[in-house]
Structures are given as C-alpha cells and as structure tokens.
Amino acid sequence: MTDRFVSNFTNRLDAKGRVSIPSSFRAVLAKDGYEGLYVHPALDLAAFDAGGHALRKTIDDILARFSPFSEEWESLSTALNGTSEVLKIDPEGRIMLSEALKAHTGIVDTVTFVGHGHKFQIWEPQRFQAHLDAAKAKLRDVKRALSSQALSPGGVAGA
Amino acid sequence: MTDRFVSNFTNRLDAKGRVSIPSSFRAVLAKDGYEGLYVHPALDLAAFDAGGHALRKTIDDILARFSPFSEEWESLSTALNGTSEVLKIDPEGRIMLSEALKAHTGIVDTVTFVGHGHKFQIWEPQRFQAHLDAAKAKLRDVKRALSSQALSPGGVAGA
DNA sequence: TGGGTCTTTATGGGCGTCAATGGAATCGAG
C-alpha cells in the first residue's frame, strides 16, 4: 500500500508559499529513501514530475536507450536532467515551490498532487481537471482497443 | 468459496459516512492480502471498481504495455493511477467513501456492493437496479443469439 | 421440531491522534 503513488490531492499554499505534500505520498517517499524531492518539468505538459530514486531510475533508463551522442539523448537529458531541481522537505512535510515551477504550471495558491505509481505530478488544479478529462477520453479509446483483445480495465468482468 | 466476490448487498452509511463492507467480501479481501481497499471509477458506469492485488494488477498490466514518458502512458496513468484511491478499512470492516466516489456514483446514504469475481463494484442502489435491468435485457439477447447459434465453435462478443 | 442461546454482523458514538495549516522564533548570508 505504501509503495506506489495513487489518487490525487489538492492543498493550499500558505502565505510563505509552502504547501504540504499529501501524507500518503510522504509515506511512499520515506520508503524510497531519497533525500528531498526530485522534480522536473513534465514533457509537453504544464506540470512537474516529482519523486525520489524510483523516478531518477526511470530517467536514467530512458536515457540509456539512446546513444549519449545522439540528438535525442541531448534533448532528453536537457529536459529531464538540466531543468530538474531537488526541493527541500521541511519537518512538517512541506515544500516551497520555485518560481520556475510556478511559472511552468500556472500555480498561484492551490496545488494538485497526482499519483502516477512510481512518481507523482504537480498541477494547477483547473489545468489538471482539463487534462484529466482528456485522459479519460483517451482511456476510452484504448479500452475499446484492448477489449477486443480480451483485457479490460473497468468494464466487463471476466472469470 | 472465499476467493471470489459474488452476490450483492446493500448497506447504509452512518452519520460519519462510514459503511460496512459485506462480510463475505471482507473474507475475499483478507485472502487477497492487500492493505486497504483499492478502488477506481468505472469508466463508463456510475460505479466504482474495488478490490485488492488482483484489481491493482489489471492496471499495472495495462500500463506495462506502454513506455514511461510516452504520451499514452501519461494519459492512461492519469486516468487510472490518478483517480484510484486506497481506502482504509477500520477494525469493524468499514470504509469511508471519498467525495469523488460519492459524486461519481450518486451515493447519498445507501450503498450497494456487487460481486464481480476478482473485483466488486460500488453502486448507488437505484442506479444499480436500473443497470441490472438493462443487463438482464441484454442477457436475453445474448441467450437468443446463443440458441440460434446451435453448436458452432468460436466466441460470443463481449459487452 | 421448537425453543433457547451463542456468535456474527451491521451500526452508533466517544475520544485520542495525526494531518494540514498558520504563525512565531531562530538562523544565516550579505
């Protein structure tokens, strides 16, 4: 139960710009053992990816698929490594959002944390809602494709 | 007998918004061994799917088909991981329904639990009744198709 | 088979604990 980021939570920034990481996410991070919170802008989205060692590993794995001299490697590494930050987590489990993070996400005074298994994302609530609606539509398509192959997520139960 | 969710039960929410998971379902969950109750909205139904490891695995399997950081992975994970929740089960076998769950299902003060083998569904009783009627009508069609099909090999299309 | 009892399950409520948040105090670099 405490080894994956799931669900979504919306918390408020206080006057100093601090915001609490949801308790269940903190539990996952504690297990992961990373010092601080590793974050980088999500590719093509107005969100940040966040996590610990598990997230770092997926980044390294992705980069390992390309030759270190290729253009793909260069641009991916720039996006994933070059613009990442490590946010400090205070004793109450709060973080301070950098200006870059707020600018990229459009966050003003409310933050939505979205679980993605090995990582989670940081969104401005309204933008997340829009993104979620789009994702649901996409899931419908994929589900239709998959169900013709006898594997369905939330549809008819097999036996 | 205790490894599949079967039958349906209707229980009431108490003043604190708690509701008892049917005893026979608790027995299945205990066997599954998952900590808490894993739930996510059914895509095209006003219901939630609920279960343990078995349900969780169907989601992981779907995501495993895509590469992390791909657009497909992102949106599927948003819809699946981002809207899943892990509800705590109290010592009496009760859960608290989240606001998201109540909103999606239309549940106010009564809940219907419906067994689906490896998972079960959570419904607002009236809506479930309507859904059941529709399912029965559909079943008649399937039976008719089956009987007029005599004994030829091959499968019957799913829902 | 009928009656009585014990067990289980659903449900209600009290209370302590923790999480989210706010603000004060402390620290450190310039």
Place this chain on the structure above:
DNA sequence: CTCGATTCCATTGACGCCCATAAAGACCCA
C-alpha cells in the same frame, strides 16, 4: 542589522481506533 529561509510550536478539524448495542442467523439440545 535586515531579509529571506528554515525550524519550531499552536490550532483545528478530520480520521482511526476502541467499545457498546441491536438484530439476524447459526447452533445446540431436549
């Protein structure tokens, strides 16, 4: 000394855990 950052303490409300009760059913026995 001052500003910003970091840690420490306080508040409030939600939630988890404990115990109580009622109703239903299982079980036992004559």
